[in-house]
Amino acid sequence: MNASPHSDPLVPASSDDHEAVFDDLRRRCPVAHSEQLGLLVLRHDDVSRVLRDHETFSNEVSTRLTVPNGMDPPVHTEYRRVNDRYFTPDLMAAFEPTCRRIATELVDALPSGVAADVMDHLAHDFALRVQSAFLGWPAGLEEPLRAWTRKNHEATRARDHAAMAAVAVEFDGFIRELLTQRRDAGKAAPDDLTTRLLRERVWDREMTDDELVSLLRNWTVGELSTIAASVGILAHYLATHPAVQELLRHDPTLIGAANDEILRIHAPLIANRRVASKPVELGGRTLDAGDRLAVVWASANRDESVFGDPDEFRLDRDPALNLLYGAGIHVCPGAPLARLELRVLVEVLLASTDTLTASADAEPVRAQYPGSGFDSVSLVIT
Template identity: 65%
Template sequence: MCRQIAVDLIENLPSTGEADIMSGFAHDFALRIQCAFMGWPSEYHEPLRRWTARNQEATLAGDRAATAAVALEFDSYIRQLLTVRREAGSDAPDDPTTRLLREEVSGRPLTDEEIVSIIRNWTVGELATIAASVGILCRYLAAHPALQQQLRQQPELLPAAIDEILRIDAPLIANRRVTTRPVEIGGRKLAAGERLTLLWASANRDEAVFEDPDTFRLDRDPADNLLYGAGIHVCPGAPLARLELTTVMTELLRRRRLETIPGRQSVRAHYPTGGYSAVPLRIQ
């Protein structure tokens, strides 16, 4: 299903000429692949597209009231899906949405509030990071035609190449944590309860870990890459994300050639979002 979605979108790209890979491809792929994985109908594509845009606007503006209103709008979509599945009973599709309805924690079923919260978290993370990752990968390969051609000829190198490109240009810039006990980090003492921002993008270019950190290399130790986190905070969706990104880039390189456009620059997304808001490329 992932491959078919990728192929459909690639075939609708302009065969020659210019296109913004973000608005014309990356966001569509992230949206369609999330709905397919969760078992949501195609009618949800456009409402979710509009919701994602409003959610990003509210987040960037720091408008808590708008953010809360957008969250309630999303909740209504999910509650409709849960109602449909409950009414279907044993005929409900076997997908992650239905399985959450049957999930138990400490001997009790999840509440609707818990299910909606889980799905909202999955959806926000999936739509934003997958779209950002596709844009980063396309831009990097367009700017490095020799690497693009190597991966076209040796697609088995794509998984490692994707992780390395996303180490260099992070789709996830940072995350927040709270210290649970007094600790000393880098010579600075922190008390329990202090709020921290962890910059994954900086950690993945740490000269103490990565020799020549700004250089693309396929021989790095993958265990050092914090793209998907580490330890108890490792991303449980990492295998799914890798499958999606490897599949879409395999099909894209098989069918198209990506080139930068002289005089046209990509536009960086606003912090805390990683990647780009626009990636103009020539697609052949």
């Protein structure tokens, strides 16, 4: 969500507990008007309705080319067809050993018996290395991407539009250069997902570099921060909920379902945007064509009318109700990859350690909206 987070009482400040802010707002005002963000859609049934009715609630929220997030059908359908070829069960199975190797290397390198910040020592590196490996990007691109992710985070946080534009151009530059190298290499180009993307066609023509860069940006930029946030949330949750940690140590087959439930309780992604394409009534409010709204995952997934006590960890909930990866035509195509990465990471973390506890010396620092999760979370791992 790209609107300014400052000075709006409906938008959580850095020191706030995001879940508590949205819980309170949802109970008082389920479709709340925010000066800066438009209408915040907070209830599970209203969010579900928006997601299903893509004709009324459009994703064309910006004039900038955004493949496929910022598109509506039939254009969205064409690009989404290409997008979805990269997250099949076969590709996921083939990638799992690489993902496990990266998770094992990082977990083995964690300091033992002393407090260590999981964001610094594990979460960001895991997100970056796994995503680079998945796309077949050279190790040499990791450092520029790491620096770039930091700059992007700082610019977004500061709502510095000039800096945000500059870092976007910088990212596009890395990717264009990579695409050019792959094209120049011809048959000698590595046989990986990035090279394969170059051969994709839409509307019976090759995809342009602008389209490829946009698609790759959406597979990288948001995902690095969402995956890193998820790692921090999961590690913190297990450290502060010893009974759940014990359950998963005892039965690792529960890790996948447990991850989805923990990330329902504490969302790694706060919200996504929509714009009304015609007048419509939603949650007792009347929207005109052009009115902006935001579906707030961090609220809908905690709606007590669907989940009862939102903080209660339960593995017997209906998975279809969990909106962690969205729903409808824009449902997250990367969910199989995200689930694989997070399952493997937690499996490795629990299998390679005896205990995971919160550090008594350092309180976790919550990320500032629009980020979620933690900026730092200090744990002691033995």
